[in-house]
Amino acid sequence: MSKHSKKSMNVDIATAKIGFIGAGRMTESLLNGFVNYGKIEASRLHVAAPTTKNLERLKQQYSGLHITKRNLDIFAKYGCNIVFIAVHGSVIRNCYKQGGERPFPLTTNFIPNMKKPLFILSLVTGFTLKEISQCLLNPEHPEKYLIEMHRIVVNCAVAYGLGICAVDVEPDSKKIAEPIRGLLSKVAKLEFVPESQMDAACAVCGAGLAFSYYFIAAMSDGATKMGLSRDMATKFAAKTVQSAAQSLLESGKNPTELRDDVCSPAGPAIYGIHVLDKADCASGVAAAVEAAHKRAAELAKEGEK
Ligand SMILES: NC(=O)c1ccc[n+]([C@@H]2O[C@H](COP(=O)([O-])OP(=O)(O)OC[C@H]3O[C@@H](n4cnc5c(N)ncnc54)[C@H](OP(=O)(O)O)[C@@H]3O)[C@@H](O)[C@H]2O)c1
Incomplete structure (x- = not known):
């Protein structure tokens, strides 16, 4: 778990806007779980991917879903409060390959300081939160963000509200923020493991x-x-x-x-x-x-x- 600010992380789960970077299998499973089992309106869900290959299909499947080809929209235009990073590790690796001293942002520009709490949940296997955050946050002004990040592991059974979800919190479930617990519990049973064990999980x-x-x-x-x-x-x-x-x-x-x-x-x-x-x-x-x-x-x- 990584926290970039100690200020209040209050997000109302009943109204929170939820975003996804990546429109593949994992995003589709989570969307299905949230809409059909978690009873979250599709209009609160937002998905970004570089092509319309998956986006258009998802939009047809979930009426009201917001789609975009720009990752930045998830944070800036839509102002999502909870964002899942569901791209392959190769996408993050490319940010590092393309960048100079620091990685190229996954969102073209670093995400704006939104002056409101933002939870980022990374599903990316093989990358630490530090590596992910360097592709998202402006390193010159880390103090301006109100962000809490977690690595999570979910399996595709979340699509039926029957998933298992490991969150990178030491085995003390009290340390997980309530909005994240509330959201993930709609589609999965939560388990807590240290970040170092996430790839094995x-x-x-x-x-x-x-x-x-x-x-x-x-x-x-x-x-x-x-x-x-x-x-x-x-x-x-x-x-x-x-x-x-x-x-x-x-x-x-x-x-x-x-x-x-x-x-x-x-x-x-x-x-x-x-x-x-x-x-x-x-x-x-x-x-x-x-x-x-x-x-x-x-x-x-x-x-x-
Ligand atoms: N935690 C777990 O239990 C678990 C299980 C399986 C997988 N994973 C991890 O979850 C992640 C996603 O897996 P998946 O199976 O959903 O992958 P997937 O089905 O291959 O989908 C990948 C998605 O990423 C999109 N994408 C590619 N480049 C992008 C970019 N630069 N910015 C934004 N989106 C981009 C693709 O866009 P297009 O639609 O345009 O092609 C596609 O929608 C991977 O890191 C995988 O290792 C985790």
């Missing part, structure tokens, strides 16, 4: 969602092979994973303990587990998380996507 929560779908699809294949209809097989696989996750979180037990509880001696489950072990499934999954973490770091270093 992103690998498990972000990419891990894809791995979970992969596992569900594989279980569904097995059940379909055994004769269940595809729809029923997928539903049972998904609900089984859901109940496994919920019972794990509610019981506070560790997953190995719960797995052992399910496996009766000489029963079907332990026979199946043995097959998974022989296929090196556990180390494959751990390696997938590690590969996602490594790839995110590579993307952050590349100048172009």
Whole structure:
């Protein structure tokens, strides 16, 4: 977390203007969650991206949504109070490549001193808040801003109000500003981790969602092979994973303990587990998380996507 001013950070979540730099998958997931599950009017949402490729589609989908091709509009013209930075690390890297002694601003000009509180939430994997803020704020007048910045990790399940969101606050949830807690809680369960662990959290929560779908699809294949209809097989696989996750979180037990509880001696489950072990499934999954973490770091270093 980084604070550029100690003055009051009061923002009314019921009227706050919310902005997004970037119109890709993460922005779309958040928009869907905020509008359809958080009941936030689309007219309070503002999105910037360099082309109309995604913007026009989003505008059609969310009536009243404001779109712009200029990042600066999010801060200046629209005066958003809460802004998500949802671009790839390569975009930030390019700011550093193009800049001289200091990075080229992501917003063409540094964002204006708005004389009102502004929360910036960065989803950018592989970049620290300091690096992001150097692409936004005029370094000559940092005292003029009333800004609080966080790195956050959200997964695409925010689109259904079921996301997980890690915020870079030490494990003391009281340190998160109320407007941010209020907004993110509409679409996700919040967890708090130090900034240094955000990239690892992103690998498990972000990419891990894809791995979970992969596992569900594989279980569904097995059940379909055994004769269940595809729809029923997928539903049972998904609900089984859901109940496994919920019972794990509610019981506070560790997953190995719960797995052992399910496996009766000489029963079907332990026979199946043995097959998974022989296929090196556990180390494959751990390696997938590690590969996602490594790839995110590579993307952050590349100048172009
Ligand atoms: N935190 C997590 O759990 C998590 C999970 C996945 C991803 N991420 C991170 O979230 C970020 C966005 O990912 P994504 O999947 O949404 O990406 P994406 O679908 O590829 O979308 C990227 C968006 O950035 C826009 N863009 C490109 N250059 C820009 C610029 N100079 N200024 C403003 N916008 C620009 C693109 O514009 P056009 O529409 O014109 O192409 C596009 O809308 C990435 O950093 C990714 O690593 C985080």
